[in-house]
Amino acid sequence: MYNTGVPARGDHDARRRDVSEAVWRVLATRGFGGLTLRAVAAELGASTGLLTHYFPNKKALVTYALDVADERTASRRVREVQVEGLAALRSALMDVLPLTPDSAAMNRIWVSSWDGALADPELVVREKNRYQDWRERLRSHVAAAVERGELPASSDVDGVVATVAAFTHGLVVQALFDPERFPAVRQTEILDAFLMSLSGC
């Protein structure tokens, strides 16, 4: 009885889900700095040799991990909000802030990805594009808020978009390092005061 090494399609998909889950657990506990074939193999209860088949080198593993993180991030954005303008902007920023343990885990993984990303020209482009996609999504809310008179008509829309993205990620990092000082209710207060100041009230 020989194993041909070519699993049936169903096995392949199931195995991929297992690998994704193992990669995610490694990222959630150790970050990208702790992402190694050995760590993923241990999570998976598999041999490092098997994983070498999937990931011939570290870069392949990191790229795969970023794909997993992208998928999980996108799947968090499915809920449609029934609000527009400034309220929609607030909702979009609340979605990013680490207000729950799940969101804190997600953020911790993204923040930890920046080290390796800054060291690799291809990953710099990938992260630059992710930022640009995020700003595009925020831009529609900012533009609508200006149109609705919720933000000053004189606003430099791209500047406001960069400002709200900056504020949000910067608060993410502070909250990750100091969750006692920045529990969900405090993050929300700070966000609301920030949006109020943008609106000129």
Place this chain on the structure above:
Amino acid sequence: MYNTGVPARGDHDARRRDVSEAVWRVLATRGFGGLTLRAVAAELGASTGLLTHYFPNKKALVTYALDVADERTASRRVREVQVEGLAALRSALMDVLPLTPDSAAMNRIWVSSWDGALADPELVVREKNRYQDWRERLRSHVAAAVERGELPASSDVDGVVATVAAFTHGLVVQALFDPERFPAVRQTEILDAFLMSLSGC
């Protein structure tokens, strides 16, 4: 002729400077993810064995690298500004933003330190305290700005401090990944519009 292995004091200090310089160069090009004894030894033109004497494990090397980064960051803050209140706050934030290649290198190193820091309870505390020290320094400017009537009297001072720190680090990250979109002049425009909105104008 035996080398006793105990260098004269002057040699020791010179060697320490060399090691610091080599660690810094590795961080600047590869980040904390690329910080290994082998990489530092190569920069130093020394053997990995010699470095094992200084750094018995990876944690010792990372801790030393954080000390070097702290020293270099502190040495950037020597210039005294002759302004107060909102202008002093602006100056303090300009000092952090990656407006020059040197400052971009410094920021890149700090951002890259977050991956390993989040994975190590001791380093979480270290970074939490660094944030708190930074916010304390910013707090004096924010409080003075409120006192001078440059920021609203109703301001939640700690909230404003967290907001300006968040804005600044979030803009740092966006600028590191997309320096074409965020050259120094654009960062400064965005900062000034942000400070204007805080002041209620």
